[in-house]
Amino acid sequence: MSTETNPFQNALKQLRLACDAMGINEDIYTYLSHPTRMVQVAVPVRMDNGHLKVFEGFRVLHNSARGPGKGGIRYAPNVDMDEVKALAMWMTWKCACVGIPYGGAKGGVRVDPRKLSQAELERLTRRFTANIINVIGPETDIPAPDMNTGSREMGWMMDTYSMQKGHVVHGVCTGKPVEIGGSLGRTQATGHGVAFIAHEYAKRHGMKPEESTIVIQGFGNVGQYTALTAKEYGYKVIAVSDISGGYYKPDGLDVDEIFAYISDPAHRTLEGYENAQRITNEELLELECTILAPCALENQITPENAGKLRCKVVVEGANGPTTPEADKILAERGIDVVPDILANAGGVTCSYFEWVQDRMALFWDLDRVNEELDKILLRAFEDVQKLVEERKVTYRMAAYFVAVHRVAKAIEMRGIYP
Numbered sequence: 001m002s003t004e005t006n007p008f009q010n011a012l013k014q015l016r017l018a019c020d021a022m023g024i025n026e027d028i029y030t031y032l033s034h035p036t037r038m039v040q041v042a043v044p045v046r047m048d049n050g051h052l053k054v055f056e057g058f059r060v061l062h063n064s065a066r067g068p069g070k071g072g073i074r075y076a077p078n079v080d081m082d083e084v085k086a087l088a089m090w091m092t093w094k095c096a097c098v099g100i101p102y103g104g105a106k107g108g109v110r111v112d113p114r115k116l117s118q119a120e121l122e123r124l125t126r127r128f129t130a131n132i133i134n135v136i137g138p139e140t141d142i143p144a145p146d147m148n149t150g151s152r153e154m155g156w157m158m159d160t161y162s163m164q165k166g167h168v169v170h171g172v173c174t175g176k177p178v179e180i181g182g183s184l185g186r187t188q189a190t191g192h193g194v195a196f197i198a199h200e201y202a203k204r205h206g207m208k209p210e211e212s213t214i215v216i217q218g219f220g221n222v223g224q225y226t227a228l229t230a231k232e233y234g235y236k237v238i239a240v241s242d243i244s245g246g247y248y249k250p251d252g253l254d255v256d257e258i259f260a261y262i263s264d265p266a267h268r269t270l271e272g273y274e275n276a277q278r279i280t281n282e283e284l285l286e287l288e289c290t291i292l293a294p295c296a297l298e299n300q301i302t303p304e305n306a307g308k309l310r311c312k313v314v315v316e317g318a319n320g321p322t323t324p325e326a327d328k329i330l331a332e333r334g335i336d337v338v339p340d341i342l343a344n345a346g347g348v349t350c351s352y353f354e355w356v357q358d359r360m361a362l363f364w365d366l367d368r369v370n371e372e373l374d375k376i377l378l379r380a381f382e383d384v385q386k387l388v389e390e391r392k393v394t395y396r397m398a399a400y401f402v403a404v405h406r407v408a409k410a411i412e413m414r415g416i417y418p
C-alpha cells in the first residue's frame with residue numbers, strides 16, 4: 001500500500017494538521033498518534049467441506065479518555081492492522097465531534113464473506129468474539145456493524161459473549177436485532193444522518209432540495225438509507241453504484257424501486273437493475289451534481305480524480321473516502337467536504353442510544369430515537385459550522401478542532417496515570 005493510500009498515515013496527517021492549526025501541544029499529539037491497544041488474533045474456522053481455514057482478526061482501541069471504546073467490525077478481504085488503526089482513530093474523533101461519551105475503536109477480519117456459507121460465517125464470528133473476549137465489553141470496548149457485517153453478526157457476537165459470561169449481556173455490542181436488545185432506527189441511522197447533515201449544509205448554503213441532485217457511491221447500508229432519506233427531504237438521487245458498477249438516470253432514479261431491488265434476496269448487488277444507464281464507478285464520481293456522497297470505502301477521491309469532480313459539496317458517508325492530498329485540491333477548487341466524523345456519525349449516535357437503552361433495560365419508540373438523533377446531529381453540525389465561519393477553515397478542520405479539543409481536554413483533566 002502506498003503512503004498516499006495507507007489509511008493510518010492519512011489519519012496521522014489529518015491529526016498533525018489539526019494539532020498544528022490549533023496549537024495543541026506536542027505531548028498530546030504524541031499521545032493521540034499511538035493507539036492504546038492493538039490486538040491481532042488467529043481465527044480458525046472449520047469449513048463446511050471439513051477443511052480448516054485460519055483468518056486474521058483485529059481489534060484496536062485507539063483512545064478511551066472520554067469513555068469506553070466504540071466502533072464497528074468489518075469483514076473484508078484486504079483488512080489489515082493499519083486500516084483498523086485508522087478507523088479506530090477516526091472513531092475517537094467522531095464520538096468526540098458529536099459529543100457522545102465514548103472513545104474510538106474498530107475491528108475487522110480479513111475474509112471475503114461472500115465466499116463463506118452462513119454457517120461458516122457464524123463459526124467465524126463466534127470464534128473471533130471468543131478470541132477478543134478479554135478486550136471487549138459494555139464498560140470497555142463495544143463493537144458494532146461495519147462493512148459486510150450487520151444485525152445478524154451482532155446477534156451471534158452478543159450470544160457468544162453472554163454464553164461465556166453466564167448471563168445475558170445486551171450492552172456488549174450494538175446494531176443487534178431489536179428482538180434481542182437492538183434499538184429501533186439503528187439500521188437506518190447512518191444513512192439518515194448523512195442525508196440530515198447534507199440537508200443542514202444545503203440549508204446554510206441556500207441550496208433547495210428540489211433544485212439539487214445527489215450522487216451516491218456504494219449502495220449498502222449507508223448508501224441505501226442516505227438515498228431514501230434524501231428522497232424524503234425532496235432531493236433527486238440521479239446515480240448510485242455498488243461493486244457491480246454505476247446506475248445513472250439524469251431525471252432521477254426511482255429510489256424505492258432500486259431499494260426493493262437490492263432488498264430482494266435473489267439480488268445481492270444491483271447487477272441486472274435495468275431502469276438506469278450503466279456507468280463505471282469512476283464516471284459516477286465525476287458526474288455533475290449538487291451533492292456527492294461517497295458511501296462505499298476509503299480512498300475513492302484521490303489526486304487523480306479530485307480535479308475532475310463536478311459536485312458542489314462532498315458529504316462523506318464512508319470513512320476516509322477522501323485522501324488528504326485530494327482534500328487540498330478540493331479546497332482550492334472551492335468544493336466543500338463535510339467530513340466522515342460528522343457526516344456519518346448518525347450510526348454511532350444511535351448505537352449510543354442502543355447501549356443506553358440496554359443498560360436501562362428500557363426501550364424507546366422510533367420517534368424518540370429519531371428526535372434524539374436529530375438533536376445531537378444538529379448540535380454537532382452547528383458546532384462545526386460556527387468554527388468554519390469564525391476561523392475560516394474547512395469543514396474537516398473545524399470538525400477536527402471540535403473533536404481533538406474535546407479529547408485533549410479529557411486527557412488533560414484526567415491526567416496521565418500513574
Ligand code: NAD
Nearest residue numbers: 146147148190218219220221222242243296318319344347
Ligand atoms: P456495506 O457493506 O453495507 O456496503 C458497502 C457498499 O459499497 C456495497 O454496496 C458495496 O457493493 C459497495 N462497494 C464496495 N466496493 C465498491 C467500489 N469499489 N465502488 C463502488 N461501490 C463499492 O457497508 P456500509 O455499512 O454501508 O459501510 C460503507 C461505509 O460507511 C464504510 O466506509 C463504513 O466504514 C462506513 N460507515 C458505516 C456505518 C454503518 O453504520 N454501517 C457507520 C459509519 C460509517
